[in-house]
Amino acid sequence: ITLGHEIGAGAPCLKCKDKCEGFELHFWRKICRNCKCGLEDHDVQLQTEENQKVGRLFEDTKYTGLIAKLKKDGVPSYRGSQVTISITTPAIGTAVSVPAVATAATVGPAITSTQGARSGPSAPTPVAPSASSAPTPGAPHAPTPAHPSAASVAATAIPAAIPAKKNVVKAVTYEWAPPGVNQNLALRYMELLPPERRPIAGTQGADYRKKQMAKQLPEHDQDPARCHELTPAEVKQMEQYVRKYKDEALGMGDLTLPEEMGTTTGPAGARGPPAGAAGAPGAESTPGDKAAVGKAGVPAGPGAVGSGVAGNYSCHHCQKVMLQGDPAVYAERAGYDKLWHPACFVCCTCSEMLVDMIYFWKKGQLYCGRHYGDSEKPRCGGCDELIFSNEYTQAEGQNWHLKHFCCFDCDCILAGETYVMENDKPVCKLCYMKNHAVHCVACQKPVEPEAQRVSYGEHHWHAEPECFRCAGCSKCLMGQRFMALQGKLLCSVECKKKVLA
DSSP, X not given: OOOTTTTTTTOOBTTTBTTSOSOOBOTTTSSBTTTOOOGGGBSOOOHHHHHHHHHHHHTTSTTGGGBOSSOBTTXXXXXXXXXXXXXXXXXXXXXXXXXXXXXXXXXXXXXXXXXSOOOSTXXXXXXXOOTTOOOOTTSOOOOOOSOTTSOOXXXXXXXXXXXXOOOEEEXXXXXXOOTTSOHHHHHHHHHTSOGGGSOBTTSHHHHHHHHHHHHHSOGGGTOGGGSSSOOHHHHHHHHHHHHHHHHHTEEEOEEEOGGGOOSEEOTTSOEEOOTTOTTSTTOOOOTTOOTTOOOTXXXXXXXXXXXXXXXXXXXXXXXXXXXXXXOEEEOGGXXXXXXXXXXXXXXXXXXXXXXXXXXXXXXXXXXXXXXXXXXXXXXXXXXXXXXXXXXXXXXXXXXXXGGGOBOTTTOOBOTTSOEEEETTEEEEHHHIIIIIOOBOTTTOOBOXXXXXXXXXXXXXXXXXXXXXXXXXXXXXXXXXXXXXXXXXXXXSHHHHHHHHO
């Protein structure tokens, strides 16, 4: 069993670079003790952990078929859907003139044959005989030119056949692709995503997916063992919460083609995809499936699939019409009468694309896992866990476990103590003075949080006569006009000349 504190230990931070000594998990904050960044911000490969997390999420649900039958260390694991798709790009050649071996005379008008003519690449090309050549016995004679005045053509050597350029095949590896659909449909789905959101291995899109997997589906929202010191009563409440969202809200989006949406009725009489259609639950696909999708990247011709509107369907998010041939996402819990463009399948709170199309449906809205949890329970600003206790505190617009309202730097309890908010995190006075306080330009001492100060650009002063005064004549400038020059306060042009002299 891999302990949470062992995962990614010592990994460099991709944000802080050399400022971080390596990942060291805080024992309850879910962040690095050294740089305060999350595990997803460090150079750690998390595919196995992500698969296990999704496996636990869908365990004991109607989606159990997505979970591998084999369990590693007793933990159900999601079938990782990393896939490599071969994309064929038609080669674009350039016409190259081939010089004739012999000098050709003036060429007469083209010869037109009216009998037995064939069109297409297999039709033979008439060749004019040489002026000095005699007909070969048994060989077919070329037809007589229609214009007798046409000059004969000198013998030319027929150039060797130039092989046609082969199409370029490029293999693209996606960290994730929609499961259960053929490659054409999956590839078209990817093309409809913003380029920076496509989870191609080693790109910005793959990094985005990794971070969204950690943010949208926190493990401590589904597994009591990942939480910090829950009481038996809190564990029971959390288990009830998990059972509730698995039964009522959790789902995974699927793909379909809008024009294939049939008239079969679902549980509520809603229309659903026909049995066996691409994207329908239980549908099986083979690599040869066309799914009514043309070749990726090739524009559709007049009347081709993809050139028209797909029935009366419009996107539930942006209200724009669905186009034929373009895959749409549907959520079973929302009903088959609702479809989304791939890039519109987003959380209603954070507007981020739902990672791996995993959604939570509540009161007619799509949520990511995190914000569904926030809509059900308060979340602690210290440990990032949902609060299942009846007793907690509220401060600075956030909710906190009583034991987790601590200094963000040293973890000391702040109940009844003076604290300062730094980047929405509470910090005790001692740590504020040591790590965050600005320094007075005049006396070089840190400015206490409760003390009055004057700031001008990047410079700060104690709002005291002995600090906020003219550098030329020592006149107190509180409530007076002044000018600042290289961090020095001046009351007049005369003092400016005096200081610069």
